[in-house]
Each structure stands twice: as C-alpha cells, then as structure tokens.
Amino acid sequence: MNYEKFFADKIADLKAEGRYRTFADLERQAGAYPLAKNHQDHGVEQVTVWCANDYLGMAQNPVVLEAMKAAIDQHGAGSGGTRNISGTNHYHVLLEEELASLHHKPAALTFTSGYVANMTTLSTIGQMIKNIVMVSDEQNHNSMIAGMRHARCDKKIFRHNDLKDLEAKLNEIEPGRPKMVAFESVYSMDGDIAPIADILDIAEKHGAMTFIDEVHAVGLYGEHGAGVAERDGLMDRIDIIQGTLAKGFGIVGGYIAGSAAMVDFIRSYGDGFIFSTSIPPAIAAGALASVRYVRAHNELRETHQERAATLKRRFRDAGIPVMPSVSHIVPVMVGDAVLCKQASDELLAHDNIYVQPINYPTVPRGTERLRFTPTPLHTDADMDKLVDAMVRLWARLGLKAAA
C-alpha cells in the first residue's frame, strides 16, 4: 500500500468539502485579552479574538499568574510522575479539596484534561459495573462517547434534551439492570441548556446513576460558579459532576466530583488517571487560585451574561441570524461549509476579527456556523466593530439574514 498517498487523499477529501482545518497561529498577550497577535504568511497582525473558551479571561488574571510564577519558583516545572509514583504534589491535594467543596461533594479527582476525565470515568464505570446500560444524550461530547465506546457496555442514545425519549429508552431496559444517564448542562455549539431537574426526576424514578458534563458551565453559572446544577439547586441529586479547569477557569486539566467511594474507585481503577503523569504543580496552583477567585467574584459572571445578552441583541437588531441560545454562547448560522470558512477568512482579512468557522463533524452538515464567545473583557467598542463588520460581510457574501 502507498501509505503517503492514502494520507494525502484523505486530506484532499477534506479540502474538497471545505472543511479542512487550519489553525490561527496566535500569540496571546497577557493583560491585553481579547487582543492577540496573529502570525500569517505576510506578517503579524493584531486581532480581536471572538471565539476563545477562556470565557472569563482567567488565563491572564494577575492573581492566577502570580500563583503560577510562585509555584514554579518554589516547586519547579514538572510534577515528577504519575499520581501514584511521586507525582502527587500538595497543590493537587488542595485543588481537589477546593473542587469538592465548590460542588458540595465529599471528594474530587483531577485529570490531565476534561477529555481524560470523561473518557476515564465513563469507560471505567461502563467496564466494571456488570451489565450496566449507558443512556446518553445524542449531542454528548466526543470524550463522553469515547468513554462509553471504550467500555463496550450496552448503550442507548436519547434524542437531544428530549425527556419523553429519555423515559422511553429507560423503559426499554430490563428491570433490575444498572444504568447511567449521561448528559451535559450547557451544549456549547447551540448554547442550549439541559432540563436538569426533569432529567434527574426520570433517572431517579428508574434507579439510574447520573453523570453531568458541566465543562461549559463551571466558573460561569451559579452564585459561586459551580455550574448550572448550582444555579438550579440540584448538585446534591447528581452522582458525578464533571468539569474542566481549561475554559471558565482559564488553565488546563479536568476533574470529577462526587461521593468518596466513587472517587476512590476511579482513583484506584481508572486507567487514564493511573497511567499518566499528573499536571505540573504550577498548573495545579494556578487552577486553585483561579477556582478560588472565580468562586468569590460573582460580578464576573454577571458581566459575562450581560455581554452575551448584549451581543445577541445587537446581532438580532442588525438582522444577523443569531441562533436562539439561552447561554453565554452566541452562534450565528451560515449553513454552508465553504461560505462559513470564507466568512471567517474575510473577517480576519478585512477587519482583524478572529472567529473560527465551526463545521462538520463538530456540528451537523448544513448547520455550519460562526460561534462567538463574548467575555467580560469585550467592550462596547469591540462590539461596534464586530457588528459593523458582520453587516458588511453578510451583504458582500449574500448570506441569509435573520428570519
């Protein structure tokens, strides 16, 4: 076989479909977010970033930066090993205590990423609880799907946020079999939010465990930033709450929170936790500082929500087809892969506005979109520039206006 030709053909397929991914070569500037330098063939330009998941700007928060610098000076760069073999530093312990307390759970466990947290937790439970059935929302993130697949347990997929279908799927399962309902709170591509209380009512009625991915909600919802389950007063009814340290908290790493026995079980049996070097002490120290800061500063969340609502309203008033998101995500429908990429390229070339096109398989074909994530640091002037550029772009490309 000609292996090189195989790889090149696969890439050519993506290009023909208009969904070949190119990465912006950015230089983030601490203290200047949402501005960044963008390295291109013709030189370096200053751009305004409108699509980062650093939702609160915590990646440049001075308290976080100081904590990380101090931890590097005191403890060095790397953690020294896997958690079991010399890689548990005091900051890991403090961070896990903080996360458990944030979610009002007895225990928490950190992983190298949110992806690994989902993959490890779901695959370990799916493998080890004999005969378990995973009941999964059809729009669950790739990391949850990967975990359930790896478990090779039985799965049932319910229609997105559809309570009737969830109930129907649970009713199909032989009585007495163990089951787990796995879902997210904020779905990050449409910006919709799960009816958590209703899902819990149904899961409880059927004796199912519950697993929620609050990756796009931790730091951002609830009085202390513990997520939508905190906002809705439901944390104590959820068995496993999963989150990331990378988005609202601005750094890197993932975690779960739940009962002492469940967390000890994943700590003791979860391959993705056991067999990988732990996050560096400075990362843990930065995450700890970030969680503490975000917990104590509810005004960050209020400003974040206000910025998102304002951008949605301004797009709507300008005839830009913003999708009906109920969260901080501001998706704008384009509906075509090639046009979506072109829209993104032109915003960058004409207006120094950086928003990445979102194409299949991240979203279904025909629903390609631009996904804006305003932060507390995006000003009214930034929005003036953006809305003006979008209106000109929509006219130039002949894109569909709002219905």
Ligand SMILES: *Cc1c(COP(=O)(O)O)cnc(C)c1O
């Ligand atoms: C980003 C994401 C993850 C993975 O989290 P990382 O910390 O980036 O690995 C998990 N779930 C959802 C819904 C995500 O969007």
